[in-house]
Amino acid sequence: MTSEPPRLTRMRFHGPLSDARAKRLVAGLAATGPATVLDLGCGWGELMLDLLDAAPGAKGTGVDLAADDLERGRRNAAERGLGDRAEFVEVSATGYEHEPADVVLCLGSSHALSDATPPEHTAAALAALRKHVAPGGRVLLGESYWERTPTPVELANMWPDASAGELLPLAELATLSVAAGFRVAWLETVTVGEWEEFEAAYLADKELWLADNPGDPKAAEIAAGVERHRRSFLAGYRGVMGQAYLTLVPVA
Ligand SMILES: C[S@@+](CC[C@H](N)C(=O)[O-])C[C@H]1O[C@@H](n2cnc3c(N)ncnc32)[C@H](O)[C@@H]1O
Numbered sequence: 001m002t003s004e005p006p007r008l009t010r011m012r013f014h015g016p017l018s019d020a021r022a023k024r025l026v027a028g029l030a031a032t033g034p035a036t037v038l039d040l041g042c043g044w045g046e047l048m049l050d051l052l053d054a055a056p057g058a059k060g061t062g063v064d065l066a067a068d069d070l071e072r073g074r075r076n077a078a079e080r081g082l083g084d085r086a087e088f089v090e091v092s093a094t095g096y097e098h099e100p101a102d103v104v105l106c107l108g109s110s111h112a113l114s115d116a117t118p119p120e121h122t123a124a125a126l127a128a129l130r131k132h133v134a135p136g137g138r139v140l141l142g143e144s145y146w147e148r149t150p151t152p153v154e155l156a157n158m159w160p161d162a163s164a165g166e167l168l169p170l171a172e173l174a175t176l177s178v179a180a181g182f183r184v185a186w187l188e189t190v191t192v193g194e195w196e197e198f199e200a201a202y203l204a205d206k207e208l209w210l211a212d213n214p215g216d217p218k219a220a221e222i223a224a225g226v227e228r229h230r231r232s233f234l235a236g237y238r239g240v241m242g243q244a245y246l247t248l249v250p251v252a
Contacts (some may be wrong), residue, residue: 004220005209007068011201014043014069015142016194016243022047025245028186029138030054034102038132039063041091041109045086047140048105052082054091058103063096064112076215100134107142108243122173126180130250139182139248145170147242156172157236182248190243195204199233230250 039048042062070088077086114124
């Protein structure tokens with residue numbers, strides 16, 4: 001009988017985002033008085049739940065393909081007394097049909113909104129988000145970008161077939177947002193410290209499991225995956241790939 005490392009239990013958000021930044025972003029969205037929230041590629045939808053907490057009466061729909069993460073979202077919603085205002089739906093966000101929502105969240109999930117390949121997926125996602133948001137509403141887009149052009153060595157360390165054309169520079173991301181029919185009401189980027197916290201949390205369950213289970217038949221494979229991932233961050237995208245949070249307002 002072998003155990004498995006638990007899955008991502010040490011992170012609140014499935015992306016680089018400090019609690020303090022999340023709180024500020026949520027307060028800004030809640031101040032607009034949303035009645036409906038749509039979270040596309042929601043995972044376990046923690047920020048959506050924070051927003052429902054901060055916006056009494058608002059109802060939220062989270063959409064993802066990952067059944068376990070959706071179940072975690074349902075569990076968390078019930079524990080926070082939000083079970084009757086939050087639904088988690090197992091369906092693809094690509095081509096998803098829904099009433100336009102007052103707040104649309106797309107956090108680290110722009111690839112989920114279309115079949116376009118990077119970097120075209122960002123423009124495709126912005127077009128979809130423009131359709132999903134109600135007049136006068138808000139989109140919160142959490143999107144990766146290049147802080148600078150990665151070197152060939154950094155790219156080789158990142159992930160299979162990583163290429164410099166895969167992400168946009170930050171200025172380009174803002175320009176595309178405007179071209180998609182939004183004004184950029186707010187734009188902020190995470191610190192390297194937020195990335196480090198996210199990456200540490202990402203690997204911590206596996207690291208602690210490996211320390212306790214060195215003789216497990218799966219240990220070598222899991223350790224190799226951990227090593228690959230840590231190298232891809234430390235020798236690849238650390239300080240090179242940024243994460244931006246854009247609060248977008250649709251132009252009337
Ligand atoms: C980096 S995670 C971000 C999760 C969440 N937004 C958050 O910030 O905690 C990306 C998510 O996109 C989801 N995803 C990928 N393709 C998808 C699709 N076609 N439809 C819906 N979700 C998808 C994954 O299952 C994953 O939960």
